[in-house]
Amino acid sequence: MSRNHSQSAALYAEAVQYIPGGVNSPVRAFKSVGGDPLFMERGAGSRIFDVDGNGYIDYVMSWGPLIFGHAAPRILEAITDAASRGTSFGASTAAEVTLAKKIVAAVPSIEKVRLVSSGTEAVMSAVRVARGFTKRDLIIKFEGNYHGHSDGFLAKSGSGLATFGLPDSAGVPANLTRDTITLPYNDIAAFREAFAAHKGEVACVMLEPIAGNMGIVPPVAGFLETLRELTAADGALLLFDEVITGFRVSVGGAQQMLGVTPDLTTLGKIIGGGLPLAAYGGRADIMDVVSPVGPVYQAGTLSGNPLAVAAGLEQLTILEEGGPEMYDDLTRKIGRLATATQTAADRVGVPIQINRIGSMMTTFFTETPVTDYTTAKTSDAARYAKLFRSLLEQGIYFAPSQFEAAFVSTAHTDEDLDATIAAVDKAFDGLV
Numbered sequence: 001m002s003r004n005h006s007q008s009a010a011l012y013a014e015a016v017q018y019i020p021g022g023v024n025s026p027v028r029a030f031k032s033v034g035g036d037p038l039f040m041e042r043g044a045g046s047r048i049f050d051v052d053g054n055g056y057i058d059y060v061m062s063w064g065p066l067i068f069g070h071a072a073p074r075i076l077e078a079i080t081d082a083a084s085r086g087t088s089f090g091a092s093t094a095a096e097v098t099l100a101k102k103i104v105a106a107v108p109s110i111e112k113v114r115l116v117s118s119g120t121e122a123v124m125s126a127v128r129v130a131r132g133f134t135k136r137d138l139i140i141k142f143e144g145n146y147h148g149h150s151d152g153f154l155a156k157s158g159s160g161l162a163t164f165g166l167p168d169s170a171g172v173p174a175n176l177t178r179d180t181i182t183l184p185y186n187d188i189a190a191f192r193e194a195f196a197a198h199k200g201e202v203a204c205v206m207l208e209p210i211a212g213n214m215g216i217v218p219p220v221a222g223f224l225e226t227l228r229e230l231t232a233a234d235g236a237l238l239l240f241d242e243v244i245t246g247f248r249v250s251v252g253g254a255q256q257m258l259g260v261t262p263d264l265t266t267l268g269k270i271i272g273g274g275l276p277l278a279a280y281g282g283r284a285d286i287m288d289v290v291s292p293v294g295p296v297y298q299a300g301t302l303s304g305n306p307l308a309v310a311a312g313l314e315q316l317t318i319l320e321e322g323g324p325e326m327y328d329d330l331t332r333k334i335g336r337l338a339t340a341t342q343t344a345a346d347r348v349g350v351p352i353q354i355n356r357i358g359s360m361m362t363t364f365f366t367e368t369p370v371t372d373y374t375t376a377k378t379s380d381a382a383r384y385a386k387l388f389r390s391l392l393e394q395g396i397y398f399a400p401s402q403f404e405a406a407f408v409s410t411a412h413t414d415e416d417l418d419a420t421i422a423a424v425d426k427a428f429d430g431l432v
């Protein structure tokens with residue numbers, strides 16, 4: 001018997017009358033996987049429950065922040081405790097100093113850090129800093145990476161833009177993207193050529209050091225190192241957007257894992273413990289261009305919000321306590337899922353590519369190894385949609401889009417994985 005989604009359907013019918021597309025962020029509309037979007041009611045550990053009372057083992061985990069699962073007791077306690085003292089002061093607090101210190105201690109490139117409320121805001125601000133510091137305008141970014149929805153970063157982006165096949169966004173004046181150069185990810189030769197053509201003009205080269213928004217695509221050997229070497233020699237800044245990878249692949253993020261230190265870093269998701277918090281930081285001399293020390297303006301009514309800071313602080317504290325063993329166990333769990341998925345695909349003869357690193361993975365339905373946006377798009381999105389729908393029906397919630405990652409949390413048990421593996425195995429029977 002198929003699951004009942006009538007309450008979700010009713011809410012969706014109402015939502016579309018008041019909210020564009022019925023959703024507050026496009027991918028939530030389930031457009032690329034079909035069916036009405038689900039309305040969620042609560043989460044607990046590895047599970048999320050919809051308004052019809054269906055439970056799912058969740059591999060979206062709010063798109064990455066919930067590394068300890070839903071409603072993790074220590075995070076809830078930290079938030080409740082902070083809330084009892086007031087929700088916002090618009091003034092400095094001791095906790096934000098503690099959080100800043102923790103971030104500086106953890107992330108190799110960060111000597112000073114500013115807290116903001118979303119990843120979009122973090123990247124937008126970091127790029128303003130890069131331009132203010134270098135007194136240059138050009139930025140280089142990479143196809144299939146996503147850096148939030150601010151003007152100038154949307155050309156050839158991943159995430160929802162990949163899902164909907166949108167090459168760009170309406171409403172962005174051409175002169176705002178004129179200073180953005182977009183290059184293929186992992187293409188060292190293309191980068192060398194473009195960078196040489198703009199010697200002394202590039203403010204920053206920005207990228208996801210491990211791409212997550214075209215599905216997971218790790219950097220090829222030498223890619224990050226080449227960017228580091230050439231930007232340093234030219235006086236351009238290197239910006240790692242670690243909104244997904246920060247505290248996800250290790251406490252020091254992808255830069256620590258891969259041994260390449262950028263000048264600027266953006267963080268989000270995990271550092272907020274599921275509340276709206278993000279950050280940008282980097283070398284102290286660069287960050288000191290930010291107002292009120294320097295001429296680059298950036299501000300926020302809710303920046304450093306006490307609830308978000310409390311959640312983030314507790315989350316980072318637990319990660320520190322867990323140490324490398326905690327990360328190793330997350331990697332082991334995603335490894336189980338990856339191996340089982342490959343086995344199921346091989347059994348039925350469906351070609352797939354699994355990209356995984358740390359506690360994140362993406363299954364692409366293609367015979368071509370996925371190393372950039374072009375190869376990511378060779379994936380058979382219809383097959384992904386079928387897999388998604390079959391898993392959903394079996395009580396497993398993966399991202400409602402091919403171009404995203406699956407995340408495991410410390411709350412996912414081996415029993416959860418056993419159940420997921422059985423469901424994946426069954427789902428592949430329907431993909432032939």
Ligand code: PMP
Nearest residue numbers: 118119120146147148241243244
């Ligand atoms: N950068 C990256 C790498 C992201 O994955 C995201 C969001 N998924 C953003 C920036 C934007 O963050 P937010 O959605 O919080 O604005």
